[in-house]
Structure formats: C-alpha cells, structure tokens
Amino acid sequence: MSLTNREKMIAIISNGIAVFSLLQERGELPKNTTMYDFVLKIVPKDIKSELSIELIDEIFHYVTSSHSS
16 A cells, blocks of 8 residues: 555655754754755655645644653
8 A cells, every 4th residue: 555645745744843853953954944944845846736834834733742742
C-alpha cells in the first residue's frame, strides 16, 4: 500500500519541524529563518500542491502538544 500525497506531506512536514527544532537548538540556522521558510524549502515539487500554512500549523500544534503531555 502506497502513501497518499497528503500522507507524504504530513511526514515531510513533521520531519521538517523536528530538523528545524534541532538546528535552531544548535544555532545552525541562517538568521531570520522561520519554521515556515524551512518547511517550504524541503517539500518536493511534485507534492507541493498539498502544502498549506494551515497544515503546517496543525501538525506543529499536534507535535508540540503530544510532546508536552
């Protein structure tokens, strides 16, 4: 069973948030790089149509709330 493009996008965003957080913690991000900028740069072009700021926000909220409980 293959992942849908939406499922792939969710995995990419989740991974992007994790990598962004690690790089931010280490001080290894270029200045003024936002999480949104970072995620936008790592999404493959073939599934970019699935991307939205709302989806990034939803995944970020889910990931942060699940780690804090």
